[in-house]
Amino acid sequence: MGNNNDNSQVYYDEPINKEKRNDDNIPQAIKKARALEDSLYSYNQINEQLFYVQGKLLENYEDDFVYNENVIRYYPTYDRLSNDELRAYFSWRTKLRKGNIEKTSLSFAFLYIYELLNQIGTTDVSDGYHKLKNFKDEYTKLDSSVGMYINRWLNDYIIYNELDVALLANSKEVNYDNNLLVLIKHDNYKKDDIINSLNFLSSYKFINSPFYKKNKDLFEEVIISTFFKICTYYENHHRHDLFHDYFGYVEDRLVTLFMNCIFYRKGKFSDREYVIDEIRKYNYENGSWMVTGYSPYNIPCKRLGKLLKTIDAMARTKFNFSRSLKKEMALKWLDKIINDEIDVIISKKKETKVIEIDFSKLSTIRSDAEVTKNKLIIDEEQDELDEEINQQEDEDENNDTNLSDNEYHLLKCLLYDMDYTWVKNKGLLLSVLVDNINEKLFDYFNDTILTNDDKLKIIEDYIDDLKGMIKR
């Protein structure tokens, strides 16, 4: 290299020597598969065809080799594994095929998935699907990291092999399409379906809203009627409909099936169309796959979330809900539509709700209330009782109340700030005297007049009245 003219320092192309691998003591079947690697195939590049041919050769191979090392290979194929690693893989696969699924190196799990996708170890495409599905269900319990990939490849497998479209029923795209179709063709669907679809597609999950929880029927009515009123507005005033604005439009996109996977596309693959639902289909044409449908990248739809949150916020204000919410969208035409729709609903509710009063029941209710009142009021009994007590006690010449002399005297002392230590001297209980006074005058004042919490005193409100009753 460089400008050196000395012949001994000129460098020429030379082959790269492969790392020597000792294949002497390996099982015959593996040796045979290894032999394929020494052909003209490119070294160190992923060779799907090599993988497929080797896989088919070793399709039924079983082994029982103990190997405890963790194997890490990106895009694991047979030729990239060492002999021991390969034998370890087949040993694990042998147990798995006998119903004993164990957690293993991630590379082995992916290698097995690649085999199934390429119909290695399957009787037909249907068998391949069931084995893949079963492996996904069982192995993701042990290691969830394969889940994302196998889910996507399983869908690709269904499409590629034109299996029953019903198998895609739970896929993300089909769920999305189904919910979108409910809104597009809402006349054919029930209220619950529309609500579920709106909530599914929206980034704002209004079914968790406290206003929704407390007024479910009302809120559903508001959301549905307002949403479709807005759809109508779009049709009459905008270039595109609401679905175009919020969810994009139905478009053709190039798509790669089995992306990031070792997949050998063997034989000639004819042009075909695979229809998933009313708004999604796959086409294979001139060697490329295309998908026609709404873009899946709008799930959940943030714009729809903002709209529904705005409807929630305005409904809360209209119905005086205690917890307010901030609007996400502030457009005059939108505010008007929402307000008008809610007003229509309110007036409909008023018309339908009828409060009937049965006037024939009123006199019975009145008389029963009177009976109950008389049973609960026992003032007359108390008055009689007080009179009886008064007759038994000595009367103070100035005492024209129903209080005893001692009670009258105590009250006088309290009213005119006179000393009342005589109570104790007489061996009387102050608390009892106080209580008696309160009890006897309760019916007159309908309240207690003396309080003894910190200090014994007369409640201020009643001092004037008492001074009218008790003179100095």
Added chain:
Amino acid sequence: MKIPKRIALILINSLKGGVVPRIGLPYITVGRKNEIEALLNDVDIIGEGGASFRFIVGKYGSGKSFLLQTIRNYVMAKNFVVVDADLSPERRLQGTNKQGLATYKELIKNMSTKTKPEGGALTLILDRWINNVQQEVIEESNVSISDPSLGNLVEKKVNKIIYSLNEMVHGFDFAKLLTIYYRAYMNGDDGKKAMVVKWFRGEYNNKSEAKEELGVNICITDDDWYEYLKIFAMFLKQAGYAGMLILIDELVNIYKIPNSITRQYNYEKILMMYNDALQGKAQYMGIIMCGTPQCMEDPHKGVYSYEALRSRLSAGHFSGDHKDYLAPVIHLEALTYEEMLILVEKLVEIHAALHEYEPTIKQEDLVNFIKIEFSRIGANSHITPREVIRDFIEVLDIIYQNPSLKVLDLLHSNEFNFAKTELEEKGNSEDDEISEFEI
């Protein structure tokens, strides 16, 4: 309607403030005739030395608190003592953390009589008891209050009276404390008296504390607090009262106990109280417990989840349209439109009596008011008599100050704001703001 002005004032002010009035409830009690009659019958039974046990079950806003307060006022006026407590996570009927004792403490703290309706009547009751005994001795022995032999005579009488308590469980301990209280009174030892009151309130943490201060090796515990309530009822009768009524509200707090074993222990306590009342093991005592239908009837966590209680309390095969008011469970339904109409009619009379004017509101206005109130969105599920009354009193106040204003015009005007329901005022603390956002 003849109603003392003072009562009218307290009624209108309390109702406008959204609280149950302390007095005057008979003047606004509408409906509930059979329920009240059943409870008054219980009061008679208690007064004659028997016992009763009732559950009052009703949804939020059905009037449980109002009914309890009505009965409370009634029995206090009849010389009963009332103890009441609301259960809570800290106050149950039984618990490993003295939650049962906490309920007892609350009950005794809230001990009320007619002249002490706000609670704290224990000391007064004890003093009254001593006073009564003293008066009896003075009359029987014909001695004066200053006679030196009075003390001995009174002590003999005290011993005789409290001797009858010895037959009850923990009766001896209770009687001992009464004796200490009496002697403290005779000696003018207010400190000792306060300690005895502290003991009765269940405030001694252990026997050692009680021994140190009072010289008694006993204290009220989480296991036996109910036994002491039964003794209290007997004692109160001897102290000159008619009996004792125990009111326990918010039964839902037992329903909410997460541990099923703990819930079972609490329901066992209820069963014990119920059996005592109905089998004559309790005297001069009534118990009323309040709760919602869910906390009562839920088959997994409610009172009815405890089979012994369910078989005793649940309605029989023949009840249906006809309610059995002799059954232990009283179900409160919401007031009907007609009953609400009569209620607001009474408010008109009370308001007019208070402000001394001749009412001009006609029945047609009242009917319109009821129709408008119950036509509000959410009225079916959330409106209670409380909100209706508050709104109506506001109407009365405005009409009284603006006699030319028509009721219908006022109700439809934008200036009139309907009262928020209690739920709307409190908000729902269970809802999480985060639930509104998708994570």
